[in-house]
Amino acid sequence: MSAPLVMGAPPIRIVRRTWDEEWVTVSCTGCGRRDQWPQPELGCPCGALLRIPVRPATAGTRCDAVNAAALYLREIGFPEVLRSGERPETGVDLRGPGIVALVDLGARPADSRAVECLWLNALTESAVSAYFSLAGYVDEARERADTLGVPLFLLDPAGVPRPVNGPAAELDRSHA
Known part of the structure; x- marks a missing residue:
């Protein structure tokens, strides 16, 4: 370190x-x-x-947020997760064996459509999904994610992913 x-x-x-x-x-x-x-x-x-002066490492840039999400996924059991060539409208697609994740870099909270799109992508890959957002989620997105079992994470200003719903807490615990 x-x-x-x-x-x-x-x-x-x-x-x-x-x-x-x-x-x-x-x-x-x-x-x-x-x-x-x-x-x-x-x-x-x-x-x-x-x-010696040092500075805390934060998720100050979009690249930092994507790296924080990728590091987190590797830490919880998806060591081969990489940035994919896909370009979602608001973020960056991360994929690896058994995982499809979206890092939403938008300034607005994620909506239920974005959650459903991620869920469908993961379903076609027979993979677990994970959604990381800088701006959070609207209530309908949280409700839909709970119904579909999509883990939602909030990237705090330091770049630390925080579970937002039950499926995210479960994913965090099951791979820890």
Whole structure:
């Protein structure tokens, strides 16, 4: 795991250490897990302690959101998931053996039509489906997903997929 450096930022000399200042929250680039890690520091031969500036990894771009969803799917048991050549209207299609997923990058909450389209795609592939959204879901989409058994996940600002409905929580538990 390596935290991304803040390019151009100088190291900060530490005068007084406190517990809160010794940890930084970042996402692991290997598995996507968001956790606290010790703040990187260097000791100078003169005795000064320097803190190296790092920034938390977030789902700040569309690419970050797609990568977070793909990492999550790999972590829960779909190691061969890749971005497919398909281009849905609002997002990115991820596929692998046994899984068809959509990462919805739209600014509006997903509707029931989008959920149904994903469900049909997964049905034709005899695969599990998973829907990841940055903007959430309208009530009808949640209801339809529950009826069809489509797992819905919300990608939080840090890029961490959060189960939104029962099928998503089940998928998360069954492959953990």
